Amino acid sequence: MPDLSAFSLKGKIAVVTGASRGIGAAIATGLREAGAMVFGLSRSGTGPQGVTAIACDLADDAAIQRAFDEVTKASGRLDILVNAAGISLPAGQGDGLARFRTTVATARHGGYPTVPS
Numbered sequence: 081m082p083d084l085s086a087f088s089l090k091g092k093i094a095v096v097t098g099a100s101r102g103i104g105a106a107i108a109t110g111l112r113e114a115g116a117m118v119f120g121l122s123r124s125g126t127g128p129q130g131v132t133a134i135a136c137d138l139a140d141d142a143a144i145q146r147a148f149d150e151v152t153k154a155s156g157r158l159d160i161l162v163n164a165a166g167i168s169l170p171a172g173q174g175d176g177l178a179r180f181r182t183t184v185a186t187a188r189h190g191g192y193p194t195v196p197s
Contacts, residue, residue: 090115093155095148097138098165099127107162116160119151138165 094111098104099120109128112118120127125135132154136147151158167183 088115089160092116092159093151093157094118094160094162095121095151095158096131096162096164097121097136098163099131099133100124102164102166104162104164107164111160111162117155119147119154121147121165 089111092111092115094108094116096104096108096111096118099108099118100122104120104122105128108118108120108131112128112130118131120131120133121136121138122133123135123137125133127133134147134150136143138144148158
């Protein structure tokens with residue numbers, strides 16, 4: 081196994097949006113394996129093993145504030161922010177164009193409120 085000590089994130093605090101599955105879950109797991117304390121935000125409030133899961137809907141600014149308040153209370157700071165949240169609406173939830181617009185809006189704008197001003 082290669083020496084990855086130069087890439088250690090030991091002592092770093094990370095937040096990953098969309099951490100319940102897919103790319104977000106893989107990123108959260110990788111950051112945890114590299115030594116970071118990881119908080120995973122998702123609508124379901126679930127996440128990979130070893131990741132502190134926090135329920136948070138990125139369409140709700142108050143929920144975002146509560147989630148980041150929880151991270152700050154638990155860790156005192158934030159070193160890494162990964163916005164990996166996205167959605168894919170199944171057929172039957174609005175017309176094709178409306179589903180497409182909602183999906184793109186979430187991908188392009190969903191993480192914006194998470195960035196500290």
